[in-house]
Amino acid sequence: MSRKNRTDVVAAASVMFAEQGFHGTSMRDLAKKLGLMGSSLYSHVVSKDELLVDVVREASSRFQTLADEVATMPGTAIQRLSRLVHGHLQILVKDPHQARTFLNETRFLPEPERDTAVAMFDRYQRAYRDVLSSGCNSGEFRSDLDVHLAANLVLSLLNGTQRWFNADGALSVESLASEVHRLLTLGLNPDPEANAA
């Protein structure tokens, strides 16, 4: 029952927005989780919308950092794709509530923050397109690949994991990421190199 600061409130909001949804969470619900009265939240925050803005901003910034890293990263397309896969899944697992709020509740942001978030994610997706397209040119990926489509599919695969992956389970994030990367590059079929060996 200690005194709370703004960070505590935003953190609790990310948990409740992820689990109950933005519109399914009332300020009194949120306050109760913090051991406060509803009105007390307004010592830390000016509106409910602002809480959502804060959570989404934090998540956006993490993805942005990853995109920037990969944009200047040396190495093959396969290596850079691997970094995107591992990095993206790390972000999802490190703070699953923040990530789920970002993925599922961004649409409830007020303007112009919503537009900003959408634009940020577009730019993030560009990192995937760039890596895929360079892989096509280098011969690491199929040359007839629809890069835009493939980027959407890769991100669908990555983002979908937040619905079922449990960080406390037997499978580690690194193993998950490796499996995802293997599925993306080689598919489900028997590894031809393994057959050759």
Added chain:
Amino acid sequence: MSRKNRTDVVAAASVMFAEQGFHGTSMRDLAKKLGLMGSSLYSHVVSKDELLVDVVREASSRFQTLADEVATMPGTAIQRLSRLVHGHLQILVKDPHQARTFLNETRFLPEPERDTAVAMFDRYQRAYRDVLSSGCNSGEFRSDLDVHLAANLVLSLLNGTQRWFNADGALSVESLASEVHRLLTLGLNPDPEANAA
């Protein structure tokens, strides 16, 4: 401005629940979309929850039908997986609002309907595990495949498409499904058979 029946109300609800979320949609919002007063909805429906139950039930039943078809389907694992991919994406595209409501709003169902829906989806997922595991035994898929993990990944990939696929765009559902199937089986890497030819 014609008179509405229950089907009209449920259909409008599936649209609004998909776009605004269950908790973001008020009965008055929904009525306005139908050209009615809020109270008039209760001539067709006993509660707001009932609307969500109806939408989710319809979607569940479609997925169930697909799972049953594939369970008794002859053919190779690859052919059966292809049917799951095409069928699943067909369902998502045929009624995207119903599908999105099913995928995103099922968590807001009252009990016991929520449990029922979760159990139904578990059973649906079993169809994927069965196909994947038979493919491992037949040598169509890698024998070291983690079937449970792979089923989750395949479904993540499929369900993620509802966030970005536009049925009115240049890409048809069939082409999308074929691309997804190709990605799943062969991955991004250059097709070894194409190289051999």
Added chain:
DNA sequence: ATAACACAAACGAACGTTCGTTTGTATAAT
């Protein structure tokens, strides 16, 4: 060391509004 002050955090009550829903009555279709 203590008293005076400043400020952030929390309170409890109340604001106006919207929520899901109920009731009673009118209108349109069968």
Added chain:
DNA sequence: ATTATACAAACGAACGTTCGTTTGTGTTAT
């Protein structure tokens, strides 16, 4: 004539938020 549909009016509860005030917690002046 009966039934299904729609209405306007109203219900209590909950919503996000504001208000005036109190409590805690350091900082400065004495």
